[in-house]
Amino acid sequence: MILSLVLSHSVWIDMRIKTSLFLPLSVLAWTGAGIFLKKTPPTLLVLILQVGLGIALIYTCGTDISAWAVVPAVLTREGLFLKFMGLSSINRVLIFLFLTGNVTLFIFPTPLKKTHPLD
Amino acid sequence: MKKLLCIAGFILFYAMIAFAGPMDLTPEHPVIFDKDKRTVSFLAEVNGKYLFQETRHFAVFADGSNGEKSVFRGFVPHKDFYDALMKINAIPGNNMTLENKETTRVEGQELSVSVTWEGAKLSYTIDEVIVESNKAPIVMKFGGNLKNAMEKHTGCLLCFDSCPVGVVSNSVYTYGAIEKRKEVSMKGNKDILPPDGTRVIITLAVK
Numbered sequence: 001m002i003l004s005l006v007l008s009h010s011v012w013i014d015m016r017i018k019t020s021l022f023l024p025l026s027v028l029a030w031t032g033a034g035i036f037l038k039k040t041p042p043t044l045l046v047l048i049l050q051v052g053l054g055i056a057l058i059y060t061c062g063t064d065i066s067a068w069a070v071v072p073a074v075l076t077r078e079g080l081f082l083k084f085m086g087l088s089s090i091n092r093v094l095i096f097l098f099l100t101g102n103v104t105l106f107i108f109p110t111p112l113k114k115t116h117p118l119d
Numbered sequence: 120m121k122k123l124l125c126i127a128g129f130i131l132f133y134a135m136i137a138f139a140g141p142m143d144l145t146p147e148h149p150v151i152f153d154k155d156k157r158t159v160s161f162l163a164e165v166n167g168k169y170l171f172q173e174t175r176h177f178a179v180f181a182d183g184s185n186g187e188k189s190v191f192r193g194f195v196p197h198k199d200f201y202d203a204l205m206k207i208n209a210i211p212g213n214n215m216t217l218e219n220k221e222t223t224r225v226e227g228q229e230l231s232v233s234v235t236w237e238g239a240k241l242s243y244t245i246d247e248v249i250v251e252s253n254k255a256p257i258v259m260k261f262g263g264n265l266k267n268a269m270e271k272h273t274g275c276l277l278c279f280d281s282c283p284v285g286v287v288s289n290s291v292y293t294y295g296a297i298e299k300r301k302e303v304s305m306k307g308n309k310d311i312l313p314p315d316g317t318r319v320i321i322t323l324a325v326k
Contacts, residue, residue, distance in 0.1 A: 011173045012298045015188055060172070067171040070315060074168040078187055087167060087315050 001026075002049070004075045005056040020079030027080075043105060144320060149194035152203045157325035159203040161276075163191035167315025170307040175279045175297040177232075177249070178321060183274010190249070190307040191234075191321060193276050197268045200276050201286050204228075204261055209325055211263025215283035220294035225281035227261035229290075229326040232277065234312075236319040248311055249279075252304045259323070260290045277321075279305045287323065 001023060008019040034040070061067035072094065073087040082090060144151060144162040152159045163178055169190045176189030180196050193200070205211075212227025232245040245257050259277060267284045268275065278285035280292040280303075296302040313319070 008168075008172065011175065011304070014172070015175060015185070015298055018187070020187075064171065066309065070167040071171055074166070074315065 001072060001075070002052050002056045004079065005053075005060045005072065008071075008075065009060040018078070020075040023076060023079030040105065040109070043109075046101075046105060144194075146194045150199055150203050152207050154207055157207045157209070158322055159200070159207060159209075160320050160322040161193055161195040161200060161203075163193045163319050163321050165307070165312055165315055165317045165319060166190060166192055170309040170312060170315075173297070173304045173306050175305070176275060176285075177245070177277035177279055179276055180274030183272055185273040185275055190312075191319065193274070193321075195276070197274055197276060197286055198265070201263070201265050201268065204286070204323070207325060209261045211261050211265075213263040215262055215264060215281060215288075215294075217267070217283050220281065220283045222293060223281060224290045224293055225260045225262040225288045226290070227263060230259045230261060230287060230323040231326050232257075232259050233322050233324075234319050235322075236313055236317055238313075242322070243311060248308050250306050250308050253302075255291055255303070258290045259287050262286065262288050279303075 003022040003026070004019045007017070007022070008014045013019065030041070057068055057072070061071050069091060070087060073090040076090050076094060077083065077085060077087070144160065146162065149162040150159065151161075161178075166187065166189060168187075174188060174190060176185060178191040178193045179185045179189040180200075181187075181192040181194060183197065186192060195203075201211075209228040209230065212225055214226045215223055233242045234245070234248050235242040245259065249257065251257060257279070262282065262285060264282070264284055264286060268286060271284050273284055275282065275285035276287065278288040280289055280296045281294050282288040283294065292303060297304065
């Protein structure tokens, strides 16, 4: 998402490549890495990426909340081929995944880590 | 009796087509023209991304390679759009090439462009629905470019700077003014246009 947002902010790049395709690529890469390494991502890395996402949103959308509600959702819909979904539904799913991920990783991390005795 | 019903059915069908207005456009029948008024109207939908980010495309056919890069995703293929303009006797410029694009302004029939949608207070001009950083009026001309349009299959219908591929483009700027030389930036006017996904009717009229 950070890459998609930052690249799509350049008109020259945005008009030439589908910047939203970085989304499915990174989802595949992260899932693949998780399965291959049998680890949950380090919390520090997740924190850094979340701060990066916040900076990318401010860089591309400024402080306009209506832009925050549209641009990431449009990129997600295009990148993940979800043309049948409205932007508000995509936003709800994104917020749900964001909150669930954070709760799982930061508040209740034990059950996930127990499955990996080598950690 | 059956024959009578068939004839009545045909009459009704053609009467519906004859009296169809722009508001009757559907994704299956996305374009309509009026030879007497010399107008072409087509169905499109708002792409919310470009109410907040810059682009060089006003409207692009949704299935073209640039289908997600414009303020409006058009339902009409570029060939049908070109044909409709030819049917109202608009004159294509055909003066743009891939070689001269950065030094040449598009020529051809000048067209006024307006946008409306269900619930809109009125039909808005292109200058009202687009935020043009230099505040210069947009002058759309029928460039033609059918050969390039068919070869490249970008789906470009209306571009914001003179274009060797787009069927109609803005003659105020030469190609590269937006992406390369940054002479101007354009995006949809979020204070006027409806939200992402709203269907709109875009009408071009010969000036």
